[in-house]
Amino acid sequence: MTGLNSANGNAPRAKDEPFVLPPNTDLAKFRRFLARATSIVEEVNVKVVNSQDDISQEEYMHPSKAHDMYHILEKTHFISSAVVAPRNVPDVQEVMKLANEFEIPVWPFSMGRNVGYGGAAPRVPGSVGIDMGKNMNKVLEVNAESCYALVEPGVCFFDLHEYLEKNNLRDKVWADVPDLGGGSVIGNTLERGVGYTPYGDHWMMHCGMEVVMPDGSLLRTGMGALPNPKADKSKPPHEQEPNESWQLFNYGFGPHNDGIFSQSSFGIVVKMGIWLMPNPGGYQAYMITFPRDEDLEQIVEIIRPLRIAMVLQNVPKLDNVLVSAALEGHRDSYSNSDKPLTEPELDKIAKDLGIGRWNLYGAMYGPEVVRDALWSVIKASFSKVPGAKFYFTQDRPDDVALKTRSNTFQGVPSITELQWVDWLPNGGHLFFAPIAKVTGDDAKAQYELTRRLSEEYGFDFIGAFLVGVREMHHIVCILFDRKDPDSRRRAHALIKVLIAEAANRGWGEYRAHLALMDQIAETYNFNDNAQMKMNETLKNALDPKGILCPGKNGVWPATYKKEDWTLHKP
The missing domain is CATH 3.30.465.10 (Uridine Diphospho-n-acetylenolpyruvylglucosamine Reductase; domain 3)
Structure with a gap:
């Protein structure tokens, strides 16, 4: 495997010498590749990754194009050797032909904002990043x-x-x-x-x-x-x-x-x-609060038939109390302890913010007569939960979460949701996102498992259930201090345990951080890993030199010895 191209990441290097070289590539070969790439896309669109400035970006709207801003391993583990930005489709074609000629792996990305999953960073250190978004943005x-x-x-x-x-x-x-x-x-x-x-x-x-x-x-x-x-x-x-x-x-x-x-x-x-x-010709967002943690089972049982029947027209978002709390303030606004928040503390936060322990956000679309009919069914259904309270956007004009969701649910983008990353100092995050059927039993089991393990590893549970038509995504936000090695270590250990525990119960993640791709891929192992064998067959047929994104989502080409590259050691 490739390591740092110097004794340490701070050692002096030439302007065209990267932190990490591509696999099986010496500096002379790398320089020849760069020269050819420059002739294709022009010098302004080629950047060698070799200075601290190249790995210092930590802002969502100004993301790193070379490494994972929310890294859980060392900052220079998942890192590109250089970034090349094609100007058009022929440039992309020529860069791929060049990569095949030099047998150098490449890792295309669009914007570098795949936060929580690795950003623009490559799975194989030293790969050449292909910045598809810089110029091809029409x-x-x-x-x-x-x-x-x-x-x-x-x-x-x-x-x-x-x-x-x-x-x-x-x-x-x-x-x-x-x-x-x-x-x-x-x-x-x-x-x-x-x-x-x-x-x-x-x-x-x-x-x-x-x-x-x-x-x-x-x-x-x-x-x-x-x-x-x-x-x-x-x-x-x-x-x-x-x-x-x-x-x-x-x-x-x-x-x-x-x-x-x-x-x-x-x-x-x-x-x-x-x-x-x-345009549906009418729109109304709503929020329903539920006072007790144990209301979760009943809420999800009510959601399922309404969602399948499309009475709930959009993807409803069921947040636990700390999602809203993290949008309203930092953790030290609510507690001076570094231990996971207790039941009395969570109840106090809900009371102070005027929200529930669980909070459901949704929207209705169509003319007023349609929305009124839908609302009569929705309100009557969720009124079965004792203490449920119902709000429209105008009822809570200062509620950050409701206002943000009201915009998002009608196609108005923002980045307000990212504020919950600031729950901790130097906030970074991982997403644990298992898929399950929409039942109260599954929701309760997932919540109990993920909350218990989160707190065992020293983290507050912050999570939401997003209900598709017949399944639910359970998005667990593992927030850590990215400048604290122990916090990163605990977050990494936690999510690995969660992946294994979920797989044992038949729940699989739908998306993965770079450091977790191998482990998650191994959980999809029906019939002696038949799906992975098919994926590897396709990979080796379409990309015989293993140039494009080797290792992405656990699919390693034959040109790589998988056991040498995997980060998951069972």
Whole structure:
């Protein structure tokens, strides 16, 4: 395995000598690669990662392009040797051909804001980062009649929303947004992130991709594989007008290929269609508070039939008390102890903030008569929980959480949700996110397990249940002090135990931090790891030199000896 390219990270080095070289690459070979890469993308778009400034960025809106800002291992463990920013699709193709020629691994990223999962950092130290968002950042098309957009990797949710606003399209269409609006639309979708309108399942709402393959070739998926008879064939393929149904019908003909590019190392998505939500003609966010911790089972049992029947139209968010508390203040605002908060302390926080031990946020869409009918069912259903209280946004004008969710649920992006990271000094976070069926028993079991283990490792439990149509994401936020080695160590140890304990109960994570990919991949092991064997077969066929994102989500190419690289030692 590659280590630091000097005796220590602070040793003097030449301006083109990185902290970490790519595997099986000496400095002379690396310099030749850089020279060739510079000839492709121009010097301004090539940066060697070799100074403390390159690994000092710790702001979400100005993220590091080279390492994990919320690192749990050493800062220089997951780190790029250099970052190359293609200007266009041909640049991406040429960079991939160059990487194959030199047999240097590359790690593409869109914006570097995949916080909680590794940011822009590569799984294999020394890989060359490919910054897809710096230059390739255009909204290529918005069709308000058919309700879709076509975007490049550098388009974040703020950008798409601002495009709709600037072009007076918000009265026709909304773009669904996740909690944090700075992430790439393509990046979030490929990682199967979620938002909160009825269009909140971003992967479900994508339609048609243009992909650069590991060998540098180019394809369009779905209906994009059918040429447009009106296209100018004298233009290069990436500039040719696509088939008019590309963003309208996802499947095309034959095997549906899109799935192999989601959370994978099989290609680089350079364009993607995303369906937009028609303006519903009316909207109302709401909040329902529940006074007791033990109300959780009943709440979830009420949610399930309402969600399946689409009475709950959007992804409802059920927060525990500390999610709201962390948006309103730092931990030292509530306690002077460094021990996990106690039941009396949690009850006092809920009382002081005028919220519940559990708080449900949702929204209703459509004309007033529709919203009134929905609300009558929702209110009657949750009134079965003793002490439940019901609020609209205007009832709590100073409530940060409700105001933020009210915007998010109607496609208005923000970064306010990130304030809970400041719960601790130098806040960093990991997400533990198991999937389970929507039952009170599962919710109770997950909550009891994750809270007990969080507190055993010295952390407050901060978490939420996000209910899809037939499943729930349980998002457990492990907050740690990233400048405290012991805090990082405990957070890492905690999440490894949580992964193992969850797998023993049939719960699997849907997304993983770089340091945890191998462990989580090993839990999806039905029939002697049949799925991983298929993934490895695809990897070795499409990327025989193992150039693109080796190790991503536990898929190691044959060119890497997996046991030498895995971070999970059973």
